[in-house]
Amino acid sequence: MNKEKFRRYEMVREAGNTNMMNIGAGCDKTGLSRKEYFDIMENYDKYHKEFLEPKKEVINLPVPEPKAEQSIEGIMIPPDFFLWSLQNAKPRKILMKLINMYYKVRGQ
Numbered sequence: 001m002n003k004e005k006f007r008r009y010e011m012v013r014e015a016g017n018t019n020m021m022n023i024g025a026g027c028d029k030t031g032l033s034r035k036e037y038f039d040i041m042e043n044y045d046k047y048h049k050e051f052l053e054p055k056k057e058v059i060n061l062p063v064p065e066p067k068a069e070q071s072i073e074g075i076m077i078p079p080d081f082f083l084w085s086l087q088n089a090k091p092r093k094i095l096m097k098l099i100n101m102y103y104k105v106r107g108q
Contacts, residue, residue, distance in 0.1 A: 001039055003051045005032055009040045010052065 008030045012018050018025050020041075027037050040047060 001036065001043070001047060005030075005036055006040060006047045006051045008032065009037070010048075 012029045013020050
């Protein structure tokens with residue numbers, strides 16, 4: 001099985017116009033042989049992971065030693081927050097957490 005054949009099957013499935021259990025109609029619309037069509041049906045999860053799901057690359061960054069509390073506009077931020085932000089690397093979450101901390105300190 002290759003990516004192109006699986007994509008053809010997936011395009012027909014996602015269109016929603018064809019009952020994928022109807023082998024004859026499925027083969028006609030995808031251009032796959034019966035054997036290929038059955039193979040995809042039996043191994044759908046495997047092929048979906050292999051061909052369509054993005055590959056997750058693991059990057060091991062060195063974790064810096066915690067420093068003393070740091071300040072942003074007079075707000076004391078614990079060092080574990082910076083470690084958390086490096087490990088999660090989600091800018092929106094980091095920004096929202098900083099904003100929440102700012103309003104908590106300011107009492108608003």
